[in-house]
Amino acid sequence: METQFRRVSCVLGAAVVLGLLCPTASFAGDPDCSQEKPFSPFETLDGDNPVTMPNGRVIELRASNTSKCAWGRISHGTPGEEIWTDRKEPSANGHEGFLGYTRIDSGSAKYTDAFKNDGKLMRACGSSQGRIECTGWF
Numbered sequence: 778m779e780t781q782f783r784r785v786s787c788v789l790g791a792a793v794v795l796g797l798l799c800p801t802a803s804f805a806g807d808p809d810c811s812q813e814k815p816f817s818p819f820e821t822l823d824g825d826n827p828v829t830m831p832n833g834r835v836i837e838l839r840a841s842n843t844s845k846c847a848w849g850r851i852s853h854g855t856p857g858e859e860i861w862t863d864r865k866e867p868s869a870n871g872h873e874g875f876l877g878y879t880r881i882d883s884g885s886a887k888y889t890d891a892f893k894n895d896g897k898l899m900r901a902c903g904s905s906q907g908r909i910e911c912t913g914w915f
Contacts, residue, residue: 806877806890810846815839821913822898828910834858836903838912839888846891847915849901854881859904862889863911864897 818826818840827837834854840847851860859880865872877889892899902911 806848807846807893810841810844810848810891810893812839812846812848812888812891813841813843815841818915821900821915824900824911824913826901826912826915828912830903830905830908830910832905832908834903834905834910836860836901836910836912838862838899838901838915840894840899840915841891844891845894847894847899847901848877848891849889849903850886851881851903851905852886854885854887854903854905856881856883858887858906860887860889860901861903862892862899862901864892864894864899865914867896867898 817837827835829835835852837850838847839850847862849860849862851858857880859878861878862876863872863874864876876892879887879889881887898914900912900914902909
C-alpha cells in the first residue's frame with residue numbers, strides 16, 4: 778500500500794510540475810478529431826517523419842485528411858517512454874507543446890490523442906532513455 782501511494786504521489790507531482798512548467802500542455806485531444814484514414818506525412822520541414830532513434834524507437838507524426846487532425850506515435854518502445862505533439866503557426870517561432878503527452882504503459886507502442894492542425898504546423902516528439910527526438914514540422 779505504501780509503495781502504491783508513493784507511485785501515485787510521484788505521478789501526481791510530475792503532472793503538477795509539468796502543468797506549472799508547460800502551461801500550454803494539453804492532455805486531451807481536440808473535439809471533432811478522429812484518427813480516420815491515417816497516413817504518415819513525408820513532406821516535412823526541418824526533419825524527417827518518421828524518426829528512428831539510435832536505440833530503435835520510432836517517433837512518427839500521423840495525420841488524417843478526413844478530420845484535419847494529427848497525432849504522435851512511438852513504437853518499438855518500452856513502458857515509461859513518452860510521446861507528445863507540438864503545434865505552431867507557420868510564421869511563428871514559439872509553439873504549443875506537450876499536446877496529448879502520454880507514456881507507454883504496457884506493450885511497445887503508444888499514440889497521443891488527435892489535435893486539429895487548422896493550417897498550423899504539427900510535429901511529434903518522443904523521449905527514450907533521456908534523449909528527445911522530434912519529427913519535422915508538417
